Amino acid sequence: MIRVLVVDDDFMVAKVHSGYVSRTPGFEVVGVAHTGSDALRLVHSLRPDLVLLDIYLPDVDGLEVLRELRARGDEAVDVIVITAATDVDTVRSAMRGGVLHYLIKPFEFAALRDQLAHFAALHRKLDRLGSAGQADVDQVFGGRPSSAPVLPKGLTAQTANLVERALRSRLDGLSASECAELTALARVSARRYLEHFVTTGRAEVRLRYGGTGRPERQYVWLGR
Template sequence: MIKVLVVDDDFMVAKVHSGYVARVPGFEVVAAAHTGAEAIHAVDELRPDLVLLDIYLPDLDGLSVLRQLRAHLTADPDVIVITAARDLDTVRGAIRGGALHYLIKPFSFEALRDQLEEFRALHTKLSELPGDAPAEQQDVDRLFGARTRRATPPKGLTNETADIVERILREATAAGGDLSATECAEASELSRVSARKYLEHFTDTGRAEVRLRYGGTGRPERRYRWSG
């Protein structure tokens, strides 16, 4: 099992993310931390393979935690940043700190599942290499290839329909607006479920952004903008 530490200042969000991880075969959450200090202590004590790291923490910010994990601890887990922070300085800091990926909240279970499965593929390929022999170029290519995000639609979605949804979303964004799945379905003549799958695919691959619009009752509406 791949051991995961979930770090988030919000107890309920940490619980949701832990539930997401538990749904992916081969992964287990060993602990949840809610401060930077708790995260550093948990890594030192539990030695997880992967840390899901929030940026906004009450004591240390996530980038400071990331730097400490890289500099001071004998344990050296991989890190996926999960945060609402969208500024480029934070994104650059995560990249320079060695984060494997950067997921912007709110994200879907599918988005996190894809990242976990890519991490598992990388983890498996690393374990298959002989530890006492120098890596060959083809081995390195395989490892870095495991970290490449898929740009093509996943199974069940087509490039042709993705192009239609992309055009509609681009036009709405260029006009200064955004779209719900229902509005996209009407414009593309797709079902609402199908339209949402494509919109979520664009969000998961970083080409669209989603925000929540809260109404009087019920669940908040997801509104999409093109950002690719």
């Protein structure tokens, strides 16, 4: 389980965000803080893997909390900023502080779920790597090509979007047969799109073992 600390000055908002985290497979809320000082204290005592950090806090702002966390060399923790702050200077400061993402309130569950799923997928990938190639590094740091990737011959953007939506709807992944059923495509067509997403680093393959026979390929969206 990925352990999450939720930091927000509004008790109800913190409760809602905690509920979003709890609804996401593989994540659990280990603590909730409503002030910057409590956030720093709980990071030290609970050692979460991820902090969902508000900017507007009653004692010190979230950027100061972020700077303090980065100054603590022995307390490595990843941070996603969740805030109503939209000024560019705040966004720039958060980026310089090494946050993974910046979500602007209000947002739907799906927005946070996608970021959590992306976070989990990257951690799984890094845990498996002995060394990282450029494609791996680009994925971790959110690298994008200078222009949209060209689809292979025979694939269309409209159908690719359809398959992408199907993948995004199933955080635990789906097989080519399941994708075909969801999208009303032929299984062979669904698999071509799924394999394209794997090739371009937007999905990964896991093997699902049944009772007998060969394991089935399970495709999981990486949240990019």
